[in-house]
Amino acid sequence: MKRIQSPYTAAITGGGFLFEETNLLLPLLQSDNRDVLLKDEAVNNRILQINAETSRKRNIVEIARRYDTMPVSFWEDYKMMEEHNQKIALFFVILKTYKICFDFQIRVTMRKWNGIAKSLTRDDLMMEFSEIAAKDEFVNTWSENTMRKVASTYLSILRKVGMLDNNSELHSVQANNMDYYIKIGEPWFLEACLLQPYQIDSIKQMMI
Numbered sequence: 001m002k003r004i005q006s007p008y009t010a011a012i013t014g015g016g017f018l019f020e021e022t023n024l025l026l027p028l029l030q031s032d033n034r035d036v037l038l039k040d041e042a043v044n045n046r047i048l049q050i051n052a053e054t055s056r057k058r059n060i061v062e063i064a065r066r067y068d069t070m071p072v073s074f075w076e077d078y079k080m081m082e083e084h085n086q087k088i089a090l091f092f093v094i095l096k097t098y099k100i101c102f103d104f105q106i107r108v109t110m111r112k113w114n115g116i117a118k119s120l121t122r123d124d125l126m127m128e129f130s131e132i133a134a135k136d137e138f139v140n141t142w143s144e145n146t147m148r149k150v151a152s153t154y155l156s157i158l159r160k161v162g163m164l165d166n167n168s169e170l171h172s173v174q175a176n177n178m179d180y181y182i183k184i185g186e187p188w189f190l191e192a193c194l195l196q197p198y199q200i201d202s203i204k205q206m207m208i
Contacts (some may be wrong), residue, residue, distance in 0.1 A: 006138030007099045011065070013149045014058040017160040019090055021048055022063050029067045030075065038064065066090075069097040074184070081177065088175040091161045092189050104128060105192050109163075112170060113194045119168045121160070125151035136187050163194065170194065178203050 015021070024047050028037040042057045050056040059160055067075065070093055078089050095102045108128045112120050129147045133140040142150075158164035163173050172194035181189040182204065190200045 006130070006136050008139050008149050009074065009100070010142060010146050011062060012094070012098045012101060013153050015147075016153050017090070017094075018059055018063055019065045019087055019160065021050075021059055022050060022066070022090060023086070025060065025063050026075065026079065027065075029064060030072075039188060056148045066097045068092050069093060077180070080177075085175040085177050087161055088173060091157065091173075092181065092186070093129075094157060095189070095192060100132075100150060101154055101157070103132065104151075107131075108193065109158070109170065110194065113172075118170050119169055120155070120164060121168050122148065122151045122155060125154065169187070172196070174199070179207050182207065 025038075025041070028034060028041060028047070031037055038060055042053070042060055045051075045053075045056060046075055048056055048059065050059065067120065074093075078086060081089060095105055108124055109120055112124060126147060129139070129151070133142070155164060159166075161173055163171055166169065174193060174195060178190055178193070178195070181187060187200075190203065195203075
């Protein structure tokens with residue numbers, strides 16, 4: 001019951017960013033025959049070309065979870081975006097799908113960005129885990145190894161979108177369609193991409 005009551009899941013460790021895999025599976029997810037096609041892919045590996053069946057099945061489950069988080073219209077828009085914009089869009093989807101990633105982004109990454117150091121390490125995230133575990137019974141049952149895996153996966157995702165470099169320094173990221181997130185009623189995402197207030201104001205002004 002605890003798991004059902006908790007908004008958190010460690011499922012993000014089941015794949016990571018999965019950008020290429022998401023794009024490969026998108027036609028299957030958008031098909032009327034979705035369930036049959038996904039089951040076939042899980043068994044026969046026609047598209048993903050991931051040798052280990054357990055990894056393949058886990059990736060399919062996570063990509064489907066992310067797909068279902070967003071309205072169908074979002075994925076139609078996503079298909080029309082250029083690759084860099086798609087990567088930023090997938091980062092947005094991940095923050096919407098996994099509360100642990102959203103909390104890390106809002107409570108830790110943004111705070112560090114607005115501080116003096118502008119760096120982010122796994123230790124910073126583990127401190128946040130202590131805060132979350134103190135308030136959430138389900139997260140409190142996670143082993144330290146699970147927490148470390150979740151934190152490492154999140155950091156890996158930040159690196160994939162260019163928000164974190166190999167020296168643990170943070171950088172803002174921007175697509176050339178940032179106004180899209182304002183249009184769909186998600187203006188918080190611009191701040192989550194570590195844009196400065198003047199940059200956000202400039203994007204809003206261009207929409208007028």
